Amino acid sequence: MTGVVPSRHHDIAEDLRRQITTGRIQPGERLLSEAGLADRYKVSTVTLRNALAVLQGEGLVEKIHGKGNFVRRPVRKIMYVGGWGTLDPWTAADAPLRVTIRSATVQAHGHLTTLLKVPTGSPLAEFTCVSLEGDAPHGLAHIYIPRDLVPAGMLDDESACREAVTRFAVLGSPVAVRETVCARQPTPDEASALRIGSAPPVLAITRVATDTTGRVVEAALLAFPGDRVDAVFTTHHMTDERQTRG
Numbered sequence: 001m002t003g004v005v006p007s008r009h010h011d012i013a014e015d016l017r018r019q020i021t022t023g024r025i026q027p028g029e030r031l032l033s034e035a036g037l038a039d040r041y042k043v044s045t046v047t048l049r050n051a052l053a054v055l056q057g058e059g060l061v062e063k064i065h066g067k068g069n070f071v072r073r074p075v076r077k078i079m080y081v082g083g084w085g086t087l088d089p090w091t092a093a094d095a096p097l098r099v100t101i102r103s104a105t106v107q108a109h110g111h112l113t114t115l116l117k118v119p120t121g122s123p124l125a126e127f128t129c130v131s132l133e134g135d136a137p138h139g140l141a142h143i144y145i146p147r148d149l150v151p152a153g154m155l156d157d158e159s160a161c162r163e164a165v166t167r168f169a170v171l172g173s174p175v176a177v178r179e180t181v182c183a184r185q186p187t188p189d190e191a192s193a194l195r196i197g198s199a200p201p202v203l204a205i206t207r208v209a210t211d212t213t214g215r216v217v218e219a220a221l222l223a224f225p226g227d228r229v230d231a232v233f234t235t236h237h238m239t240d241e242r243q244t245r246g
Helices: 009-021 034-041 045-057 111-116 158-165 188-194 241-245
Strands: 061-064 068-071 078-081 098-107 123-133 136-146 176-184 202-210 216-225 229-232
Touching: 009 034, 009 045, 034 045, 045 061, 078 216, 111 136, 111 202, 111 216, 136 188, 188 216, 202 229
Parallel strands: 078 229
Antiparallel strands: 061 068, 098 123, 123 136, 136 216, 176 202, 202 216
């Protein structure tokens, strides 16, 4: 690192940013401890932390609890295809993402009763899925299915649903899928699971699938770090009912 002695936190951030972007500090490299950097730049640890917060907000530096501050490696993106789920990243040569799965039976309450159109207390199967590249999370999903629709053995055998949940869905092809998409700040649970802190936004998708009778057969609550996903939605021509009635 250089011997430049900036006077304020934005000067420190600029100096570290220059070292990172020019390759003087490499991706994955651990920075000096906060105390060590504060001593090098002749500032208080509060000023130093403010400088690091700027770089963390820009996505150049990430703080890993108990280990320190590291230069972030280039972000790998995945693609979310509307109505289907996540696909492989851009290049097929990249290692596939792995998915961790937890399953449980829960009772419908609050917004779940509205999403699945079921009475309060109705039994639901819940699948909590996190997609990862190494130790880096790329997506979080909570999938809910009426308990009577869950395929036999799915809750007891993780391998039985592993292939299905790689696209953040459990059941087969429903008749209709409705998705609501927004960008928002992560909830505390999402920030913890995705290891992104509370500042960077997430792409939040609520997906509801129905069958031929209009029954909701699956609801999924998805959250992706905003810098790690591209979403693609295909639109189809909708016939104007007023014209067909004429």
